[in-house]
Amino acid sequence: MQSLTITGVTKTFETPKKGIFTAVDNVSITIEEGKIHGLLGPNGAGKSTLISMISGILKPTSGTISILGVDVVAETEAAKKLLGIVPQEIVAEVAFTVEEVLYYFSGMYGVSEADRRVRIREVLRELDLEDKMHERARFLSGGMKRRLMIAKAILHRPKFLILDEPTAGVDVSLRQKIWAMVRRLNAEGTTILFTTHYLEEAENLCESITLIDHGKVIKDGNLKDIQQEFSKNIIHFELFDRSATHLAGVQETGNAYEYPMTALGEDMAKLTAHYGDNLKSIRSEAASLEDVFLKLTNSGV
């Protein structure tokens, strides 16, 4: 089943200076249940605008969005129940402690009082915030506020979790912690969509990605396939016996060799047949997302 279906969604804003501005332009994306999907694009690409529409807090100018078959505009409360959202902008409650923020917020999703008490402790422990439980939320550091927002989004155990740049401006250890948590939630069956402009993060976590730029989808699909498609068309290999006779086209690069690839499977077979047991290693070079991005956009990220 599709967890998220976005069909032809466009969002335009009327701005005093630029007139009508299209922030999201005819975007269609589907995400299967159980996936970790990355939404990637440079600043201003339209990621947060798209997420606001998925969250049901911004109305698409045209197009439809549904979560597990529930339309976010027509059945907004039903859709919201399925969603957990970590917005990009950090907001903190003025008056309440960390525990109170979580207690009331998850209560608003209908989590029972007993469950709330247990889950708040669990989640705060996982996010290393347990000792801040009784402190006023607004006095937390930036990283802690970010964790509190993540905690808010997961206490009601949403089927679909959306994180908008969860690791922007957080230190390395917290980033690792967030990644671990995302993986755990995914392993337990939560479908995840997150935005980032750290390509390395997407390579680390996602199975599938959507690249957007200037509000338009410029690439969409399985991460490995995309990397393959943009790979440099070179097969690298190493040999035990370097005195072997070479196939035409093979070039020596330091200790290893390169072969220009036309079709991965055939070329691999050809090389394996020729060198046989003499092959120490062989691989095709996958493109990094960065390469993909640089090729698809003029700007890079």
Add this chain to the structure above:
Amino acid sequence: MMTGMWALYAREVKRFQKILLDTVFSPLVSVLMYLGVFGVVAGSRTIGEGPHALPYITFVYVGLLGMMMVNSSFSNPSFALIIAKNVGNIIDLQLVPIKAWKVGIAYACAALTRGLFTLVVAILATAWFIPGLGIHSFVYLILALVLTGLEFGMLGVTFGFWAKNFEALTFMTTFIMQPMIFLAGVFFPIATLPAPWATISQFNPIHHNINLLRYAVTGYSDTNPIVSLGVVVGMSVVLFGIMQVVTRKNLRV
């Protein structure tokens, strides 16, 4: 679903419990100040004569309680929402799976709770020196308090969404609410007002909240309490309609 709305109500009650001193203390001080002034002026004057005469100080006292109910239930949601908008955590209300009108009602019920709480504390602190206090009609008392709290709670919700900042709130309370309260018959029977004002006061909705409460407590009324009840119910229905539109517009797409 009830629970989500209930949690929001509980959150808003918790919010005013955190500022208990503000919640209780400032209204109490203002009631005491008014009582001091009017106590001196009133002396032993009464409204009406004979065994059913109502001490003037008692007349004013119940009016002040009504004013307190109006003010606290209006300010509670309007403050909370203006802060939420300025801080940015209004997004919480946009994200949660609670229907917009239920969000509004949760805030209005919290406003009612705050109003009642403030009132009870004020009564406990001051009622002992007010002569001849009792309950004339228990049913009217409940209706007057609950409807007034909800009515001005809903007005506060509507205004809280509408107002951009605290200046707008100050303007509303100083230039609209206060004059209306003063012309509502809090301090003197509206019949004693000079010619056009007596009639104008009949069209002042707050007059009917005050009148209803005063009738419930003392049995005295400036206007037929049935009429006042009708106006208060009518205002509540209208404000519910407006609040529903405003909350939906602000919280839902």
